[in-house]
Structure formats: C-alpha cells, structure tokens
Amino acid sequence: MKAFTTHTGLVVAMDRANVDTDQIIPKQFLKRIERTGFGEFLFWDWAKLDDGSPNPDFELNKPEATGASVLLARRNFGCGSSREHAPWALEDFGFRVILAPSFADIFYNNCFKNGMLPIQLSEEQIDELFHRAAQHAGYELTADLEACTLSDTHGFSTELEVQPFRRHCLLNGLDDIGLTFEHEDKISAYEAAHA
Amino acid sequence: MTASTDSPRTLFQKIWDNHIVHSEEGRQSILYVDLQLVHEVTSAQAFEGLRLAGRRVRRAERTIATADHNVPTSDRSLPILDQISKQQIDTLRDNCKEFGIKHYDLNDPNQGIVHVIGPELGYTQPGMTIVCGDSHTSTHGAFGSLAFGIGTSEVEHVLATQTLLQFKPKTLELRVDGELRPHVTAKDMILYLIGQITTDGGTGYCVEYTGEVVRGLSMENRMTVCNMSIEAGARAGMIAPDETTYEYLRGRQFVPQDFDAAVKRWKQLPSDAGATYDKSLTFAAADIAPQVTWGTNPGLVVSVDGKVPTPGDFEDATEQKTAAGALDYMGLQGGEPITDLKLDRVFIGSCTNGRIEDLREAAAVAKGHKVSDRVSAMVVPGSGQVKQQAEAEGLDSIFKEAGFDWREAGCSMCLAMNPDKLEPGERCASTSNRNFEGRQGKGGRTHLVSPAMAAAAAGAGHFVDIRDWK
Numbered sequence: 081m082k083a084f085t086t087h088t089g090l091v092v093a094m095d096r097a098n099v100d101t102d103q104i105i106p107k108q109f110l111k112r113i114e115r116t117g118f119g120e121f122l123f124w125d126w127a128k129l130d131d132g133s134p135n136p137d138f139e140l141n142k143p144e145a146t147g148a149s150v151l152l153a154r155r156n157f158g159c160g161s162s163r164e165h166a167p168w169a170l171e172d173f174g175f176r177v178i179l180a181p182s183f184a185d186i187f188y189n190n191c192f193k194n195g196m197l198p199i200q201l202s203e204e205q206i207d208e209l210f211h212r213a214a215q216h217a218g219y220e221l222t223a224d225l226e227a228c229t230l231s232d233t234h235g236f237s238t239e240l241e242v243q244p245f246r247r248h249c250l251l252n253g254l255d256d257i258g259l260t261f262e263h264e265d266k267i268s269a270y271e272a273a274h275a
Numbered sequence: 276m277t278a279s280t281d282s283p284r285t286l287f288q289k290i291w292d293n294h295i296v297h298s299e300e301g302r303q304s305i306l307y308v309d310l311q312l313v314h315e316v317t318s319a320q321a322f323e324g325l326r327l328a329g330r331r332v333r334r335a336e337r338t339i340a341t342a343d344h345n346v347p348t349s350d351r352s353l354p355i356l357d358q359i360s361k362q363q364i365d366t367l368r369d370n371c372k373e374f375g376i377k378h379y380d381l382n383d384p385n386q387g388i389v390h391v392i393g394p395e396l397g398y399t400q401p402g403m404t405i406v407c408g409d410s411h412t413s414t415h416g417a418f419g420s421l422a423f424g425i426g427t428s429e430v431e432h433v434l435a436t437q438t439l440l441q442f443k444p445k446t447l448e449l450r451v452d453g454e455l456r457p458h459v460t461a462k463d464m465i466l467y468l469i470g471q472i473t474t475d476g477g478t479g480y481c482v483e484y485t486g487e488v489v490r491g492l493s494m495e496n497r498m499t500v501c502n503m504s505i506e507a508g509a510r511a512g513m514i515a516p517d518e519t520t521y522e523y524l525r526g527r528q529f530v531p532q533d534f535d536a537a538v539k540r541w542k543q544l545p546s547d548a549g550a551t552y553d554k555s556l557t558f559a560a561a562d563i564a565p566q567v568t569w570g571t572n573p574g575l576v577v578s579v580d581g582k583v584p585t586p587g588d589f590e591d592a593t594e595q596k597t598a599a600g601a602l603d604y605m606g607l608q609g610g611e612p613i614t615d616l617k618l619d620r621v622f623i624g625s626c627t628n629g630r631i632e633d634l635r636e637a638a639a640v641a642k643g644h645k646v647s648d649r650v651s652a653m654v655v656p657g658s659g660q661v662k663q664q665a666e667a668e669g670l671d672s673i674f675k676e677a678g679f680d681w682r683e684a685g686c687s688m689c690l691a692m693n694p695d696k697l698e699p700g701e702r703c704a705s706t707s708n709r710n711f712e713g714r715q716g717k718g719g720r721t722h723l724v725s726p727a728m729a730a731a732a733a734g735a736g737h738f739v740d741i742r743d744w745k
Contacts, residue, residue, distance in 0.1 A: 096600070097593045098474055098572050102711040107692045111345065111359040113319035113366050115427075125713045130699075154593060156475040159508060159572070160711060161690075162410040163317065164426035185444075185478055185510050186410060186424055193428035243442070245302040256428070257330070260436045263297045263305055267438055270296045270307050271334075 082195030083253030087176045088222040089149030093213045094139050099153060100160035101187060105169040118165055119172030140173075150221050152209055153180040157198075158187025167194045177223045179230075181206045192246050195253065197223055199230060199240055212236060225251055283547035286515050287446050287481045290421040290544070294404050296438055303440035309403040311433050312389040313340035313376065315367040316692070317408030321431035322370040332374040333437045339398060340371050341379040343388045345692050348655050348682035351381055360693065374434070387658020387684045390414040390626035394498065395660050397527025401516035401541040406433055411626050411708065413504040417497035418524075419516035419544050421481070424505065444510045445553035447480035451488040453560040458741045460636070461496035462628060462706070462725035464488065465503045466566035466576045468558065474574035477509030480554070483546065484514050488560045494523040495632040502627045503708050506573040515545035565741050567613050568710045568723040570601035575710075577613060579728065579740045585609030604712050605720050606700065614738050616722070620703040621652035621733040622715070623679075623726055625689035628706035629657025631664050633726040637706075638670040640730035640744060646678035647736030653680040653695065655687040679733065691716045704732040 109121040127138050134141045140148070151170070157180040158166060167190045170178070176196055181203045183191075191198040201209070213219045216234060223230050223240065225247060231237040242250075249256070260267075284292070291306070298304035318340070325332070332338065345360040347353075355361040364381065371378035379386045385396060390411055393399040399415045405422035406412060408430045415422035425439065433439055449468055469476075482504050484497075492500070497514045504512025521538050524530050531537040564578035575598070577584065586595040586602070586609065602609050607616075623629075623637050634656065646652045654674050656662035662684055665671055671681045688695040689707035697703055697719025706729050707714075710721040724732065731739045 095596070097597050100572070100709075100711045102690075102709070102714055106713055106717075107690050110316050110692065111357075111363050113323070113363055115320045115323070125717055156478070156508065159474060160410065160505075160709060162408060162424035162426055164320075164408075164428060167426075182475060182478060184475070184508055186426060190426035190428065193426060243301075256440055257328070257432050257435050260305060260432065260438060260440065264436075266297045266305070267307070267333075267436060271437075274307075 081193065081253045081255060084176065084195050084197050084225055084250045086222065086224040086226060087149065087197070088220055089176060090147050091150045091152050091213045091219045091221050092139055092145040092148035093152040093210055095154060095210065097154040098156045098159055101158055101163050101166040102160055104158065104166040105163065110163060110165055115168055116172060118169035119174070122169040122173045144217065147174070149174050150177045150179065151175050152206070152213055153178060154206070155181045155203070157183050159184035162186045164190045164193070167191050167196055171196050177221070179206065179209060192250060193256070195250065197225060197250065199223060201238065205238060208236070283550040285446055285546040285550045285552060286419060286483055286513060286544055287421065288550070290402055290404065291443060293402065303442050305438045306404060306441045307438050308406055308433050309337065310398055310405045311338045311430070312393055312405070312407035312412070313338055313430070314344055314389050314407070314409060315342045315363045316344045317427050318370065318430055319363065319366045320427050321434060322374065324431040325434060330435045332376065332434045335375040337437060338434065339377045339379070339393070340367060341386055341389055341392060342367055342381060344686045344690065346381060346685040347693050348685050348687045348695055351683055357694070384659045384663065387660065388626045388629060388686055390502065391629060391657035391661065394418065394494070395527070395658060397524055397530040400524065400530065400537070401520060402544050406439060410505040411502050413509070413512045414498050414502040414626055416501040416504065416511050416513035417494060418520055419513060419541070421511055421513065423511040444481045445479055447477060447482045447509065448552040448555040449482055449484050450486040450555060450557045451484070451560050452486050452557060453488065454491070455488055455560045455563060458727065459563050459565060460725040460727060461492055461499045463566045464560070464563055465500045466568065466573065466723060467563045469503060469507045469574050470566070470576040471558065472507050472556065474506060474572045475508040477504060477507035480509050482507070482509045482512040483552065484512060489514055490517065493632060494519060495630045498630065499627055503573065506708060516541050565725065565728055567728070567738055569605065569607065569613070570598065571604055571710055571712050573708065573710060573723060575601055579613050579738060581613055583607050583609050583611045583613065606702070614740060616702065617737045618650055618704050618732055619701040620697060621650055621729050622655070622688045622703055622705040622707065623653070623729050624655030624657065624687055625707035626657065626686070627708040628726050629655060629661065631661050633706065634661065634665050634670050635668070637726040637730040638673045640727045640741070641677040641679065641734065642673050644677055644734040646733045649736045650733050652678065652733040653682055653688065655682045655695070656684050658684045677734070688715050690714060704729045704738065
C-alpha cells in the first residue's frame with residue numbers, strides 16, 4: 081500500500097450530504113476486473129451530460145478544481161454500497177485527503193486500505209473550511225499525519241484524530257495481511273480449538 | 276463456544292468474544308471469520324492480489340461463491356451478450372477453480388443472490404461471523420449471526436487469513452413494541468425505522484432488533500429487516516435466534532449434522548437479561564403504516580397516506596438542500612399525495628424482497644388483476660430454489676396472467692448492472708433497498724415499497740394504499 085505522511089493540496093468543495101458510492105462510481109464501471117483505471121469514471125453520472133460531454137456545472141469540472149487532491153464534503157460521505165471501487169476511483173483521480181463531518185463505515189475503512197486519509201471534523205469546522213474554500217482562490221490544505229495536524233496558510237489549524245494503529249499503518253504503507261500473518265500461530269490455535 | 280462470563284452480555288458481545296483470535300489495546304482486533312460469501316463484482320481484484328503475493332486461500336471450505344450481480348435474468352441457455360459482464364462471471368468461475376472454492380454457477384439449480392442462497396442452503400447459522408464484499412451481508416444477521424459487508428482488500432485479507440481486522444462497534448437496540456397493523460409488513464417496518472433514525476443514524480453501531488414484533492416475524496421477514504440495516508449506516512443488524520430460526524434451518528443441506536446439539540449451543544446466544552446496549556430506542560408498531568420512499572436515500576420516506584414533503588418541512592439547511600435536490604431528481608414538486616404518483620415500472624425481487632414469502636405476498640395481491648397498461652412489471656426470484664418453489668405453487672402463472680414478466684434469478688434491476696434497467700425519467704415502484712440517483716438506471720426514479728404495495732401499484736398504475744386494495 082502507498083504510504084501517507086504529509087500532503088498539501090488544492091481543495092475542491094462538494095456541498096452535498098449523503099454522497100453514496102453509487103454516485104462516486106456508478107455500477108456500469110464495476111465490471112472491470114482490475115484495481116486501476118477507475119479515475120476517469122469518477123462521479124460519472126454527475127460529471128457528464130447526456131451526450132457524454134463534461135457537465136460544466138459539476139464541482140470537479142470547474143477550471144478552479146483542476147488538480148484538486150483534497151475533497152471537502154458533507155456528512156455521511158461514501159454511504160451505501162461497499163464497493164472499494166469508490167476509493168479506487170477517488171485515489172486514481174488524484175485525491176489523497178477527504179474531509180467530512182462523518183463518513184459511512186465501510187467507505188471510511190476502505191480509504192485506509194488505499195493510502196488515502198479520510199478526516200472527520202466537526203460540522204462547525206467543516207462549515208469554516210467551506211467558507212475558506214469559497215473565500216480564497218486556489219485554497220490549499222495541508223494534512224500532516226506525522227504531526228497529526230490539518231492547516232492552511234490563512235491561520236486555520238486543527239489537530240487530527242486518527243486511530244494510532246491506522247496512523248501507523250498509513251505512515252508506513254503497511255500491508256494488513258502481512259501484519260495479520262505475524263499472528264498466524266494464534267489463528268492456527270483458534271482453529272484447533274474450534275475444529 | 277467459550278463459557279459465558281459473569282456479567283450479562285448482548286448477542287453481539289457473545290459472538291464478538293467467541294471470535295477473537297487476538298486483541299491488543301488501541302488496535303483492531305483480529306476476528307475469526309466462519310463464512311465468507313463471494314460474488315463476481317467485488318472479488319476479482321482480491322484473487323489477483325493473492326496471486327501477485329503468492330498467497331493461497333487459507334480455508335477454502337469456509338468460502339462459497341456465486342454470480343448474481345451481473346447475470347442476465349433472461350433465458351440462461353443463451354450466451355451472455357455483455358462481454359465485460361461475461362468476463363467477470365468467467366473470471367469468478369476460473370478463480371474458484373484455481374483456489375478450490377465451492378461455486379454455484381449460472382446453471383446450477385442453487386444459483387441465486389448470495390444473501391438468498393446462504394440461508395436457504397443452511398450455510399448461514401446462528402453465532403457465526405459472516406462477511407461478503409457486499410453491504411447487504413447484514414441480511415444474515417437475521418439468524419443471530421454477526422454479518423457485515425467489507426471491501427475488496429478485506430475480501431483478500433479473509434481469503435488469505437480467514438480473519439478480519441475489526442474495531443468493535445457500539446451496540447444499538449431498536450425495539451419495536453406491540454403488533455404491526457394489518458397489511459403492514461416487515462419492509463414497512465424497516466423503512467419506517469430508517470426514516471426515524473435517518474440514513475446515518477446507525478453509523479458506528481451494530482443494531483439488534485428486539486421486541487414483540489420482531490419475535491413474531493418469520494425468518495424471511497427478519498432477513499428483510501436485517502438486510503436494510505446498512506441503509507441506516509449500521510455495521511450490522513441482528514436478531515436473536517429462537518424456535519423460528521431453528522425450525523427454518525432444520526433439514527437444510529449444510530446445517531450441522533448433529534442439529535440438536537447445535538440448537539443447544541445456539542440457545543446460549545440471545546442477549547442475557549440485564550445486558551445493556553450503548554443506545555436503545557423504542558418504537559410502537561401501531562404507529563407504522565405502509566411506507567413509500569419519495570427521495571434519493573432510503574431515509575426519505577413517508578406513509579402511503581401522506582404527501583411528498585417540501586424542503587420547508589425540514590429544519591436544517593443541509594437537510595433542506597438534500598430535500599430540494601431529491602425532489603428535483605425525482606421529478607416532484609413536494610406536496611403531492613403519494614397515491615397520485617403514476618408509475619412506469621414495477622420491480623419485485625432483490626436480496627431484500629426476492630424470497631418465496633415475498634413472492635407469495637405479491638402474488639396474493641396480483642391475483643385476478645391485470646398490470647396497468649402504463650406499467651411494465653417484472654418479478655425476479657432471489658434464487659433458483661425460490662423460482663422452482665414459486666413455480667411449484669403456481670405463483671408464476673398468477674404473475675404471468677396478470678401481465679408480469681417472470682425472470683431468472685439474480686440481483687437484476689436492484690442495481691441494474693445487467694440489462695434490466697430503468698430509462699431516464701421512468702418512475703418505478705421497487706421492492707429493493709436503494710433509491711439512490713441512477714441506482715436502477717441513469718435518470719431512473721425509484722420508490723422503495725413492500726412486495727404487496729409494489730404488486731398493487733402495478734395493477735393500479737399509481738401507488739395505492741394496500742389497506743384499501745380489493
């Protein structure tokens with residue numbers, strides 16, 4: 081897995097609650113058997129007009145969103161289907177950090193498996209970031225996982241709450257399966273006891 | 276199973292304790308997985324991961340596979356026209372062969388939606404931990420198991436280690452007291468509960484459904500309830516096993532050989548008297564009317580005798596914005612009586628409502644009626660076994676005589692990965708679980724309802740209050 085230490089990137093704001101994984105990556109793109117190449121299909125039904133051309137009103141299609149790598153979102157981001165294709169698509173598109181007041185459980189977990197950092201902040205902090213993103217052209221945020229801080233260059237700074245072990249795995253790009261196999265003797269013992 | 280400790284424990288806590296392989300302060304616990312279900316859409320990359328790392332499947336006999344999401348529901352003797360779907364279905368077959376996993380292929384009489392065939396074959400049992408790369412895995416919690424959806428990286432983790440890294444969720448008791456009113460079904464109950472606690476009200480929790488109503492539900496109705504736990508954001512939903520559970524399982528193909536001994540163990544599982552939940556909410560069954568969703572998430576739901584709300588009916592700005600967006604997508608103004616909404620399509624099926632009792636419920640309503648001229652209606656059984664049973668009971672004839680299309684088993688228009696899908700702007704009454712934008716086809720407008728309500732709507736061409744159906 082790709083490690084995550086610190087990231088500074090352009091923020092794009094998506095002012096919609098309950099963005100579900102069906103929107104992030106619609107079902108017609110789930111037929112691929114690869115893990116890569118999903119970025120071009122990200123938010124397809126919102127991003128494209130009926131004739132297949134880009135929808136100029138869609139947040140990510142606006143010129144000022146070009147190159148964005150920090151997604152600012154509303155509550156319950158990533159709800160619905162467990163499809164890991166959703167974080168694959170976000171990551172492939174270029175996102176490394178997602179900020180929201182709350183995340184759906186499976187999606188949140190899937191992000192950590194793909195070197196992306198989902199950050200949960202209070203509704204007030206998220207409102208403040210929406211405000212700042214609207215106010216400052218080219219607004220950037222820095223997520224520093226080593227220092228556990230999120231900050232901008234206009235005086236915003238907050239501590240990040242990331243579960244220590246998840247942080248450790250993300251900082252070092254550790255493979256879960258390898259880590260679990262360090263306890264293989266315990267798995268075997270469990271199986272022997274429950275045979 | 277380990278001996279119970281002194282302090283009273285919930286059903287969830289007992290299953291959790293019984294499956295801990297290793298735990299350390301501040302880390303995810305390593306939880307043993309008793310059963311993994313695999314389907315074609317979320318598994319190819321997991322098998323590829325194993326191959327790339329030179330890993331094997333640790334316990335192949337603890338995994339079963341079937342193709343359901345992508346499969347056509349038309350004549351199975353014909354080739355699959357969608358080549359990419361075909362490749363995914365073929366890849367699952369090849370992977371199962373390579374790794375030695377039991378696979379219910381397209382032409383197997385037991386093929387069907389994973390969450391229908393697991394219980395029906397007796398793989399799903401009380402006290403188990405069950406996972407699948409599918410959020411509706413919560414269905415299996417109806418048997419008093421801990422069952423939840425996982426991502427593809429985790430599918431790979433389970434294949435390799437037969438365990439999963441998990442943080443312990445909190446517990447939420449949803450208690451429904453009293454009795455459901457006539458014509459109010461389990462589907463109405465779960466839609467009502469999601470409407471009450473909202474689409475993220477269960478986030479971070481494992482839900483246990485309790486109360487008189489739940490005790491009185493059949494296994495299939497319990498599955499409908501647990502199935503939609505994820506639509507409230509919950510990690511899992513569960514119902515304590517009882518005689519209804521044991522009677523359902525008795526005699527099924529893969530239940531333990533010494534069934535009575537198993538029942539004796541399973542009887543230890545229900546929450547102890549005095550066990551407490553992190554949160555408990557109580558509802559009155561008498562308050563629940565037949566439900567219809569009006570928006571673009573399952574929590575946006577009203578009673579059939581109600582009206583579509585307007586943004587002004589909501590308090591906070593985010594909710595108002597959500598409501599306005601949902602109305603716009605759904606082609607609604609707000610204020611319309613639900614029974615005035617005219618329909619183009621009706622879909623009866625899915626892991627929520629594609630079982631035999633669901634089809635009986637719909638057939639009882641459809642019998643002697645004709646599908647409205649303005650409606651195209653389809654019935655898709657949840658599995659080959661359900662289809663066979665329905666045909667043995669003559670339900671297929673009732674549906675066909677009424678003008679419903681009678682199909683082969685699969686997920687079908689619940690998520691429209693196969694050719695069954697809505698056209699832009701079409702309005703559909705669906706017994707499935709998600710009304711997200713585009714879920715049943717780009718631009719399609721989905722209203723979630725019970726099988727009886729869907730069948731009545733097919734006949735009338737608009738929603739009708741099933742309590743008035745003659």
